[in-house]
Amino acid sequence: MSSQQDPQFGPLFEALRTAPTAPDAKAAADRLSREVSISGLQSLEEHKVLKTLHSFATNKKSGYERESAAVAFHSLANILGAPVAPLLIPSLPILFDLFMDKGDVVRIAATSAVRAILKLFPPEATRLAFRTLEPIVESGKWKTKVGGLDAIRGFAASAKEAVAAELVEVLPRVENAMHDTKSEVSSAAIKCATVLCTTLANPDLAPHIPVLVKCMANPDSVPACIKALSSTTFVAEVTAPALAVLVPLLMRALNDRSMETQRRTVVVIDNLVKLVRDPKVAAQYLSPLVEGVEKIAKGAAFPEVRAFGDTALETLLKSGASAKAPPSESRDLEGQTKDALHALLILLPEELRDLSSPVNGPYIPKFTLLSRSLEFQASLVADLVNTRQISEATTWTRCVGIFMKGWTHPEQSLKFSEAVREHFLAIDKEKYAVLTNGHHEEGEVLCDTLFSLAYGALLLLSHTTLRLIRGRRYGILGTNGSGKSTLLRQLRDGKVENFPPQDQLRCVMVEHSLQGEDASLSVLDFIASDKALAAVSRTKIRDQLVEVGFDDDRQADTVGGLSGGWKMKLELARAMLYNADLLLLDEPTNHLDRASVAWLEKYMIAHTNVTCLIVSHDSGFLDNVTTDIIHYESKKLVFYPGNLSTFVAHHPEAKSYYTLAATSVKFSFPPPGSLMGVRSNTRAILKMTNCTFTYPGRDKPSLYNVSCALSLSSRVGVIGPNGAGKSTLIKLLTVCPYATLLYTYNDTEQGETVPQEGTVYKHPALRVGYVSQHATHHIERHLEKTPIQYIQWRFQDGHDRKQALCPTSSVSLVEIPGEILEKATRLLTDEEKMVLDQDWVGKDGSKRKLELIMGRQKLKKSFQYEVKWRGLDHRFNTWVARDDLIAKGFTKLMQQFDDLESSREGAGSRDTAANLVRKHLEDIGLDGDIAQYNEISGLSGGQKIKLVIAACLWNNPQICVLDEPSNFLDREALGGLAVAIRDWAGAVVIISHNHEFVSALCPETWYVEDGRMSHKGKTAVIEDAFLDKKGSGANTPIQSRIQSPAQSTNGTPVVSGAEDSGTKNPLIKKKKKQTRNQVKAQEERRRLRKLAWLTHGGPKPEDTDSE
Structure with missing residues (x-):
């Protein structure tokens, strides 16, 4: 009997086939669906409902029938619900074929039907749905492909995890569709792939x-x-x-x-x-x-x-990867599905069993469509068992129970679902044993997190556990660059996977750099302006500030005027007001004097309800404070009970945390450059006499009547309490009118210091390498460069571009671009600019105006400068003595040229080839691969400091000034730095609270307190090295340390007996005085040679008397 002759469904089919409009077709389809609901799902086969609808959908002659078929499938999905979904899967390709129909109404109806059917599938059925849609995307017509891609994309919103699990299968099909000749298919594939990739839980x-x-x-x-x-x-x-x-x-x-x-x-x-x-x-x-x-x-x-x-x-x-080994065994999907189906048939309710079934099962389903539904459910069950999703009863109801509701009572379907789940749960418990280690530390567990950590392209920690107990103080140890500070920052920012959020675990970090929004606020207002502390009264804030050492006067100071040590105390005070569960301290003792460190130790020990994670290079502080040590070992966090001493007792190789001797880290400084006119390493080449300095806006001087000096053999340690003026003293000493400073601090923030009283004088060619507390601020402008690229950029022109004056190697009267002119000691005032326009009157009465300075050379006890005159050719250049230029008011103009000349003398002879720059950075302790391939943005604090030190030393300075070098370097790197300083031939000045570091290297100390300075130990001879006739004849610090030979006997009187020694030096021929024309010719040769060198580069030619 045909479907049209069926007395029950025949009229319904005919009404659906002959429906003249879409509403009529929907009404007929709804009546058909309700009849199926009454008769049972088996009627879809017994009364040939699906077969009839398929014939309607494939009738090429009637668009009405095709539309009615699509409407009917939509109605079946809506009215019958999820139980009918497994039965409609074979109909999906037929509906997708209707996407190519010429009639818009047919395509719209087919699209609605597909969406309604796919909406019935739970997330766990994504794999089965994709296996149906993939052939459509691969071999369908172009509109069918677009529809299939859109259908796949729709699963991402409701089944994110299931879609991610299927990416390996479905993504290659989608990628192939991107290269389809139809742009519509390619565009749909790109949209689909973008949405699919968003399901990655990474x-x-x-x-x-x-x-x-x-x-x-x-x-x-x-x-x-x-x-x-x-x-x-x-x-x-x-x-x-x-x-x-x-x-x-x-x-x-x-x-x-x-x-x-x-x-x-x-x-x-x-x-x-x-x-x-x-x-x-x-x-x-x-x-x-x-x-x-x-x-x-x-x-x-x-x-x-x-x-x-x-x-x-x-x-x-x-x-475990291998190109030769056979591929790993893939999942036995067919076997697992078969086992799941066997379990379903054994547990099948009695009313759904066929009478011919075996007595003890597995039972034969009563209906053929039920067999198809059970096969679908078996696939879902196999996936659940494979991924061990067995504990959630709702998941099993969604995958089994809901599909049985169309075949039995709702209560019976839920019982069946639970019976199936319990069956596989028992199998799972038997197969997988629960493992426990039986180890439990006493106390409340704040977190027990399994995670990995990386920085840039470097993997720092891999699959390690962080387990913290309330009240413990953990010291984190590891080599420089191992990721200690990175771990703290990731914990602070909530970027460590599985770590409790802030609402569950209050985590606060104290860093070495103040995170102030407005440095012009007073200390009290700065804390009160913190939104996180809005509920804290000003009285409580004031009391907390007093507790860390801020009296009423200091609370009124601005945040920007605080020293590094006081800024750290301010951060500590703010952190304490947060009432944190976990306190992250990154180098908390940096910038703190001994009294402040002792106070911090007592405070941390007294607060037993707060857990602390501490990164510090202060071994004494760690020894006194920590209760446990967390050590970086092979990209794992390994926990050791006890303090640092206990840890070293079990691991002697970690003794580098106590000693300054370099182990695996080796530093080597380049030799200092020669200094013209300096013939002794014990004569003062840099001195400050009776200087007083007061910061703008303050009444009390920061330094008062200070005098000091440095020589090439100086090893000076500058010590004193926080805010005493140590850094101010060094900046005042190094950034004077006749200095070349290879500075690294932030000029716009720190400014430069010029004394209001007293004098500061340096050798004009002296180069000072200065690494300040805020050294890394300078390289923050070049985060996209690698360390090697940064050095090459900075010194590519043969001089330090941070001291660059202008594109040429001369100094002109026009305003010169460059950071050097931002400094207080380089800026020309309006009065000085007017002085530069004054006329020079020559010996013949002619008037000239200075245009620029082109050269410099030694003149007796001083220097003379080659001057080009405005409007005249180079052949009219003349040499003007230094004293004459100073008398005319050209002091700063000379200083600008001295800066450039000194920088060029240091860097001009050094090749910036990548391999040489890499070797230089490796000598300063920076790993060569990191220097060549990692961007500066990915470097740790210690690695950035090494880069800054390397940049300062590239110019071969004669004096190296290190302001708190132990703040960012670990013990091992600090030991390497100490050995390099000990072996270096230049002068060294160290500002540090690390008494061990200073005492090991510096026999001379300058103690600064309340703006006054006192000397201890040997000091330099405070004499003008440039006017003193004494000297050994050496022009480098290393050579100058060799004892001077005995005075020649040629100039001794007869009675001295020197003639009897039997050895006489040969007589020195007296130099013949040149005529005026010979002198002019010699000067012209030297000038042309100098211009050729400035134009073409290369080694600087020497001026000799024998030419």
Whole structure:
């Protein structure tokens, strides 16, 4: 009997087939669906409902029938609900074919029907739905493909995790569609891939989703994508979905011709593999990469790329990946589904069993469509068991119970679902044993977090655990750059996976740099303006400030006027007002004097309800405070009970935390440059006499009547309490009118200091390398460069670009661009600019105006400068004595030229080739690979300090000033620095609260307190080194330390007996005096030689009397 002759459903089919309008078709479809609901789902087959609708949908002659069929499928989905979903899966390809129908109403009806059917599937059915949609996307017509892509994209919103699990299967199909000849298909595929990639539960990859999708559509974008990935902080675990997206991209990148792309790719692979926890996932997804990485490790053109390839290959092989081994066993989906179906049939309710079923099962379903539904449910159950999602009863109701409601009573369907879940739960408990270690520390557990940590392209911690107990004080130990401060910052920012949020665990960080929004506020107002402390009264704030040492007068001071030590105390006070559960302290003793450190120790020990994580290079502080040590070992956090001494007792190799001797870290400073006219290393070359300085806006001088001096042999330690004026003293001494300062502090913030009283004088060619407390502020403008690129940029013109005056090597009267003119000691006042326009009257009465200074040379006990006159040719240049220029008011103009000349003398002879710059950075303790490949933005605080020190020493300065060098360097690096300072031949000035560091290196100390300075130890001879006739004849600090030879006997009287020694030096021929014309010719030769050197570069020619 045909469907039309069916007395029950025949009239319904006829009404649906002949419906003249869409509302009529919907009404007929609803009546048909309600009849199926009454008769049961089996009527879809018994009364040929599905077969009839399929014939309507494929009738090419009648658009009405095709539309009515689509409307009927929509109605069945809406009225019958989820139980009918497994039965409608075979109808989906027929409905997608209607997407190509010429009639708009048919296409609209088909689209609505597809959406209604797919909406019935739970998230756990995503795999089955995708297996149905993938053939449609691959082989359908173009509108059908677009519809299939849109349908796949729709699952991302409701089934995020399930979609992510299917990326490895579905994404290649979507990627192929991106290259379809139809632009509509390509556009839909790109949208689909973008949405699918958003399902990745990996926050590290989320910012790169657009570029990842772009690489799928356009392979030319691979290098840019790899560059972005290589600078990404990978922290989260890398799972199968992430590898499904990344591995095809990495395989393309491994075949790229660019060595830089290949290097970045193997680095990314090395870091990603370390974050893959599941060895099965690693073996399945990473094995295709082995061949490409091995090829680079053996055949890359550059040795450093081959080295990175070897490292990545070793990591791949350790993870379980292999190019030769057979692929890992994939999931036995068919077997698991069969087992699940067997369990469902055994537990099948009695009323649904066929009478011919075996007595003890498995039972045969009573209806054929029920068998199809059970097969669908068995696939879902197999997935649940495979992923061990067994504990949640609601999930099983969604995957089993809801599909049985169309075949039995609702209560019976729920019982069936629960029986199936309990069956597999018992199997799971028997298969997997619960493992416990039985170890529990006493006290409240604040967190027990498993996580990984990376910074830039460097993996710092891999699959390690952070378990913290309330009231404990943990000292974090590790080498410089291992990630100690990074860990604290990631905890503060809530970027550590699985770490409790702030509303559950109050976490506050105290850093070495003040995070003030407005430095002009008073101390009290600054704390009160914090929104997080809005509920705290000013009285409580005032009391807390008093507790850390801020009296009423100091509370009224501005935040910007505080020294580094007082700023740290202010941060500590603010942190204490937060009432934190976990206090993160990053170098808390930096800038603190001994009394403040002792107070901090007592405070932390007294507060037993607060847990502390401490990063510090102060071994004494750690020894006194810590109750536990957390040590970085092989990218893991290893916990040790006890303080630092206890830890070192068990690990003697960690003794570097106590001693200054360098172990694996070796520093080597370049030799200091020669200093013209200096013939003794004991004569003062830098001195300050009776100087008084007061900061603007203050009544009390910061320094009062201070006198001091430095020589080439000086080793000076500057000590004193916080705010006493130590840094001010050094800035006043080094940034004087006749200095060349290779400074690194922030000029706009710190400014420069010029004394109101007294005199400061230096050798005009003296170069001072100054690393201040705020040294890293300078390189913050170049975060996109690598350390090598930064050094090359700064010294590429043969002089320090931070001291650059103008494009030429001369100094003109016009306003010269450059940071050097921002300094107080370089700015020309209006009066000085007027003086520069004055006329010079020559010996013949002619008047000239100075245009620029072009050269400098020694003149007896001073210098003379080559001056070019305005409007005259170079051949009319003349040499003017230094004293004459000073008398005419050209002091700052000479200083500008001295700055440039000194910088060029230091850096002009040094080649900025990458390998030489890398060697220089390695000598200062910075890893060569980090220096060459890592951007400055990815460096740790200690690594940035090493870069700043290296930049200061590139010019071969004669004096090195280090302001709190122990603040950012670990004990091992500090030991390497101490050894380098000890062996260096130049002068050194150290400002530090680290008594051990200062006493080991500095026999002379300057103690500064209340603006006054006192000397202790040996001091330099405070004489003018440039006017003194005494000297050894040496012009470098190393040579000057050699004892001077005995005076020549040629000039001794007869009675001295020197003639009897038997050895006489040969007579020195007296130099013949040149005529005036000979002198002019010699000066012209020297001038032309100097111009040629300025134009073409190379070694600077020497002026000799024998030419």
